[in-house]
Amino acid sequence: MKEIKKELLKKILDVLDYRIAIVNQNMIIHYANKNFIDEYGQDKVIGKKCYEIIYNKKSHCSGSSDVTCPLAKSISTGKHIRVIHKLNEEKDVLIEVYPLGQGFYGLILTEPTGYHHLINKIRSAEEKFKVILDTATDAILSIDSNHKIILFNNAAERIFGYKKEEIIGKDLNILIPSYYGDHAVYVKRLLETRKPKIIGKTLTFNAKKKDGSEIPVELSLSYTELNGEITFTAIIRDISEQKQMKRKLLQSERLAAVGKAVAHVAHEIKNPLMIIGGFSQQIKKHISDEKSRKKIDMILDEVSRLERLIANLGDFTKEYRLIKRPSDINSVINDVLKMMKEIYPKDKYRFVAHLSPEIGEIMCDPDKLKQVFINIITNAIQAMENGGTVTVTTQNLTDGVEITIEDEGKGMSEEELLHIFEPFYTTRDSGSGLGLAISYRIIEAHKGEIKAISEPGKGTKFIIRLPLV
Ligand SMILES: Nc1ncnc2c1ncn2[C@@H]1O[C@H](COP(=O)(O)OP(=O)(O)OP(=O)(O)O)[C@@H](O)[C@H]1O
Numbered sequence: 001m002k003e004i005k006k007e008l009l010k011k012i013l014d015v016l017d018y019r020i021a022i023v024n025q026n027m028i029i030h031y032a033n034k035n036f037i038d039e040y041g042q043d044k045v046i047g048k049k050c051y052e053i054i055y056n057k058k059s060h061c062s063g064s065s066d067v068t069c070p071l072a073k074s075i076s077t078g079k080h081i082r083v084i085h086k087l088n089e090e091k092d093v094l095i096e097v098y099p100l101g102q103g104f105y106g107l108i109l110t111e112p113t114g115y116h117h118l119i120n121k122i123r124s125a126e127e128k129f130k131v132i133l134d135t136a137t138d139a140i141l142s143i144d145s146n147h148k149i150i151l152f153n154n155a156a157e158r159i160f161g162y163k164k165e166e167i168i169g170k171d172l173n174i175l176i177p178s179y180y181g182d183h184a185v186y187v188k189r190l191l192e193t194r195k196p197k198i199i200g201k202t203l204t205f206n207a208k209k210k211d212g213s214e215i216p217v218e219l220s221l222s223y224t225e226l227n228g229e230i231t232f233t234a235i236i237r238d239i240s241e242q243k244q245m246k247r248k249l250l251q252s253e254r255l256a257a258v259g260k261a262v263a264h265v266a267h268e269i270k271n272p273l274m275i276i277g278g279f280s281q282q283i284k285k286h287i288s289d290e291k292s293r294k295k296i297d298m299i300l301d302e303v304s305r306l307e308r309l310i311a312n313l314g315d316f317t318k319e320y321r322l323i324k325r326p327s328d329i330n331s332v333i334n335d336v337l338k339m340m341k342e343i344y345p346k347d348k349y350r351f352v353a354h355l356s357p358e359i360g361e362i363m364c365d366p367d368k369l370k371q372v373f374i375n376i377i378t379n380a381i382q383a384m385e386n387g388g389t390v391t392v393t394t395q396n397l398t399d400g401v402e403i404t405i406e407d408e409g410k411g412m413s414e415e416e417l418l419h420i421f422e423p424f425y426t427t428r429d430s431g432s433g434l435g436l437a438i439s440y441r442i443i444e445a446h447k448g449e450i451k452a453i454s455e456p457g458k459g460t461k462f463i464i465r466l467p468l469v
């Protein structure tokens with residue numbers, strides 16, 4: 001029976017209008033039907049390589065630049081492959097390759113019809129579209145009229161943290177923070193009014209990632225209608241970095257402008273202040289009335305407070321010309337901590353240092369950096385009214401060093417964090433609000449970075465990164 005079945009199969013294959021062959025993974029022909037043999041010659045076919053027979057070539061098709069070998073592609077992907085190859089100026093051939101298992105592949109060759117050509121064009125357009133979609137650096141996503149996500153490219157996976165498989169078919173609201181309301185309502189309204197005001201414009205807002213965090217994005221929207229089915233497609237760009245750069249630039253510009261104005265005012269005040277102080281001292285000597293002497297003392301106190309403020313301002317407005325030399329950050333920190341331990345009561349404040357012995361010397365201005373560490377640690381102490389621990393850590397980075405200074409103080413709100421590096425921003429009665437502004441400028445002059453992480457009631461951590469040179 002088995003033999004009969006085999007014979008029947010052979011007969012069927014022979015009467016078919018297709019050229020059919022079975023090849024192995026070395027591209028050697030093991031079987032060919034009648035049509036195939038009639039086309040390519042009785043004795044030549046079996047045991048020969050398919051490309052020798054079909055194309056009269058010495059190597060397989062992927063060896064030449066303009067065509068891909070469907071058999072090689074099927075071998076590498078394990079999938080059914082269909083291509084149309086040009087045999088010569090007038091003749092095309094449609095080739096389909098089917099993996100049959102056990103290292104064998106079925107080749108079916110036929111003359112392509114208009115229909116085949118069309119399908120082929122659509123397929124290759126689709127393939128091109130897919131490549132463009134997945135190599136784009138912006139996220140591209142589409143939703144249908146039911147607000148369900150129907151397209152999600154590679155960049156979207158990267159930006160939002162979702163895999164295609166887990167997000168296709170989900171409601172778009174999954175990517176929109178809840179405070180914007182139900183986005184589906186807008187889409188519904190858009191569909192009803194058919195007046196898509198936002199189409200073609202660029203919008204900025206926040207998007208929600210898989211981990212719940214939010215990122216600022218820029219979005220442009222388009223819509224297409226095909227056979228009554230509407231699709232909205234958005235191109236989305238992650239602008240977090242851009243926004244951060246802008247903020248930094250603005251901060252530097254603002255600091256520079258304020259610095260100039262302050263330098264001018266400080267200069268103008270210095271001389272009158274010296275006169276007020278000097279004359280007050282002289283007048284005091286000639287006054288015997290106790291009440292008046294006390295008033296003069298108050299004038300003198302205030303004058304010296306103003307003089308201290310102006311000295312501080314001088315620090316802030318100075319162009320930071322660094323005197324860089326190879327220095328050991330750990331020993332700068334140890335010096336500062338030693339000083340702090342002397343100043344602040346031991347039973348109230350503890351200073352802990354985790355200093356990596358691996359960090360060597362870096363090119364920096366150790367005196368200016370000392371000022372930065374003193375400013376930050378002083379703030380930390382002031383934030384811990386009931387005492388606590390300040391922990392200083394150093395570690396190596398691939399291209400620099402990182403210093404963190406952590407306290408257990410009252411912490412800061414998000415709003416406060418936005419302003420702490422601005423000059424004159426202070427929440428303390430006796431503060432001038434210059435400590436961190438000066439520190440920021442010193443670190444900026446080193447081409448380093450400084451930032452703070454904090455939450456109310458949870459302490460504050462300052463992170464400083466400095467380059468090696
Ligand atoms: N470790 C910290 N914990 C809580 N708040 C802090 C901390 N460091 C800074 N701040 C906040 O940042 C503000 C600005 O700090 P900055 O050092 O620039 O000025 P200041 O300490 O107020 O005054 P100055 O340092 O000029 O005497 C502080 O007033 C405080 O509100």
Ligand SMILES: [Mg+2]
Pocket residue numbers: 375378379431434435436
């Ligand atoms: Mg301070």
